[in-house]
Amino acid sequence: EPYMDVAQIRLKKWKRRGCDLPYIWLQYERSLCAVLATGLIVVFPFTGVGCNSVEKKIYVHLNYTVPCVRLLNATHQIGCQSSLSGNVGVLHVLESEDNLDWVLSKGPNPPYLVILEAALFTRSIMMKLKNGSNRVAGVAVVAPNTNPTEPFSPYTTCPNENTGVYTEKYDPAYAHCNVTVWNPLGNGLAYEEFDFPIFSLKDDNDTQVIRQCFLDHNQVVNGSAPQYPLCAMQLYSHMSAVTDTATCMRRNDINFSISPEGVCDPLGDSNVWASSRPINTTQKGHKNSENVIIAAARLDSRSFFFDIAPGAQSSVTGFVSLLAAAHALRNATQEAPPNRTILYTFFQGETFDYIGSSRMVYDMENNQFAVDLDNVHSVLEVGQVGLRSDSQLWLHSDPVSRRNSSVNDEVASKDLNVTVNQPQASQPLPPSSFQRFLRARPIPGIVIEDHQSVFTNRYYESMYDNAEYLNISYPSNLTADEQLEHITETATVPFTLSPPTAEFKFIHLSSEPTFLVQYLLANLTGTVVNVTKEDCQHQREDDKDKESSVPPNGTQRESFCVRSTVHLSKALSPAFDPLKEYTSTEYSTWTESRWKTIKGRIFLVASHELEMLTLGVGVGVLVTSLLLTYLISSKADILFSSGREPTNATY
């Protein structure tokens, strides 16, 4: 028997008035379960849980679990969490929405932990579970290995509704997506609050173990309740922050005086930018000589679950196109510099109320950036530009600022030499970083998208907005790693400027593409200089404006030194730094809670009655043994006196 921790106890040899007792050997496991079971097996021989099994056998730990986590803004908390000790529930694999009443009312063993196939992860089912949350311990969603056929977007229908330019003040006719509801497929699940944990599971052996455990123990046969022991699941995703951002930032400050452990962190990252000719970055604020065109794209996306944000169409197509454009324009702008500087900017955190762009505009307004807002001539933004053969490009502009004839002339004169269309003049801008510039002042600008009106993206801000959705195919003889490296034609741009000859690595946008984009931009717009690594780093110290080295490690190639104008700038909402206005309605206030443990496991549970019986017997055994001990020690004289005498007598 594979005992985990075998201890051997040798009991004293008892001698009592000429009556010899034998030596007794006892073996026990340290596991409480086993100790209780040894006592119990005699009393109550029940099958199912073989208590020989050590913990490893009883608990099946789930290897791949992705939680939904808690986020907070000025007024709300969204996302999910478990209790501190994890939520336990009896497994129930939901077959259809009609079966929900087993979980919500009929089933005799609540709370239930509901396993959902991805097709059942709908707003209707999730809201019913949310409303019946006293009988729901948690939800595990089995992520499919291929994209579903149905559209799915857990985002809102009107992205960044309150932090774009279209407010009541700007023009009430356009506020709250009155004219165009951009993401009509959005079900808003990612902005709901659930007071139970929700995990995503990969469809693999783990999931098979779960399904099997359900079939073996929990299946409802002919409507009659399954018998104990039942298969249960426990999910841990306790979140430290509660209520809202102001509350958790206050608690951060209190905690910080005791230990450096906070409860939440503001969402933030870095924007990446580069200019088509060097700009003096030590000199902040207004420069008469500068006249810049901002060419922008966003770097981020999100989905319902933590850290799964492929954002293939929603952001990768845009920033890859902009990288390609920067590269295509490199030689042209170096040979014959245009009279306007092009500022390539890649914004981070746009999903969460335009963190990156609002920060850059704030810095420009407050003379904290290399160029001032007065220096900005116009903005050209690349949004979602689907790379399908049938996709057309549309130039969106802001009807409100175009009422000013000088703005309108600039917008109309944008001659891109590309075949593009313009939507109806009365249509407002889609959600875009450009809106944050317009919010500050009426700057001319356009946003390039692949949709005329509502989004064509069927999986906006969901885990299915991935390479598969873009129909990216790799030569079949490549490994997964090679696929990442593979230079794919799909990533070249739909621009017909001069068709870019360079091709690009397809980037899987995961948590932090910032550095990757920084290095790619340096590679695509900079020039290689022949100096050693030390000199390169040293020069960088001397002259931060010009040097930026390619990662020594990102690819297996030799590293080299590159001279470029690439910089990082803060993408942290001004509400946190420097304003500390945690209830701001002007700037993003999103924070993410901290957590300690994310894990899940399945095991068999005995009925409540059996647990009580176990406890009762345990207490009984304890009391009996205490009595026995008392009895023995009080009679020790009689019991052991005869045993000692012969020992003494030997010597």
Ligand SMILES: *[C@@H]1O[C@H](CO)[C@@H](O)[C@H](O)[C@H]1NC(C)=O
């Ligand atoms: C905070 O988020 C909730 C949920 O999305 C939203 O209803 C609310 O308007 C947001 N509050 C602010 C101040 O943006």
Ligand SMILES: *[C@@H]1O[C@H](CO)[C@@H](O)[C@H](O)[C@H]1NC(C)=O
């Ligand atoms: C999954 O289970 C199958 C059959 O039991 C086995 O062959 C395979 O190696 C397992 N895969 C993993 C990743 O454990």
Ligand SMILES: *[C@@H]1O[C@H](CO)[C@@H](O)[C@H](O)[C@H]1NC(C)=O
């Ligand atoms: C989880 O991973 C461990 C180690 O890789 C493996 O032994 C175990 O079988 C896996 N669990 C399941 C359910 O596949």
Ligand SMILES: *[C@@H]1O[C@H](CO)[C@@H](O)[C@H](O)[C@H]1NC(C)=O
């Ligand atoms: C379910 O009920 C039907 C009809 O009452 C019966 O024929 C069948 O054997 C039952 N199935 C099981 C698994 O008990």
Ligand SMILES: *[C@@H]1O[C@H](CO)[C@@H](O)[C@H](O)[C@H]1NC(C)=O
């Ligand atoms: C950049 O601006 C600073 C401050 O105005 C000035 O001292 C410095 O000489 C300038 N550098 C270059 C290269 O022009």
Ligand SMILES: *[C@@H]1O[C@H](CO)[C@@H](O)[C@H](O)[C@H]1NC(C)=O
């Ligand atoms: C139009 O915009 C320009 C530049 O922003 C501004 O100087 C001008 O006063 C505006 N004209 C009207 C009629 O508002």
Ligand SMILES: *[C@@H]1O[C@H](CO)[C@@H](O)[C@H](O)[C@H]1NC(C)=O
């Ligand atoms: C995806 O690619 C396959 C094979 O290259 C092609 O048959 C299919 O039509 C493509 N689908 C879309 C939506 O472009």
Ligand SMILES: *[C@@H]1O[C@H](CO)[C@@H](O)[C@H](O)[C@H]1NC(C)=O
């Ligand atoms: C960019 O990367 C390619 C491939 O590693 C290299 O050949 C080229 O010299 C690099 N150019 C710059 C400017 O970094």
Ligand SMILES: *[C@@H]1O[C@H](CO)[C@@H](O)[C@H](O)[C@H]1NC(C)=O
């Ligand atoms: C780089 O510089 C070293 C020493 O200065 C020289 O030996 C080498 O040939 C140079 N490499 C290139 C590609 O110019």
Ligand SMILES: *[C@@H]1O[C@H](CO)[C@@H](O)[C@H](O)[C@H]1NC(C)=O
């Ligand atoms: C990349 O860097 C990491 C940490 O610096 C190191 O562990 C890893 O081995 C490096 N990979 C390669 C391919 O050099």
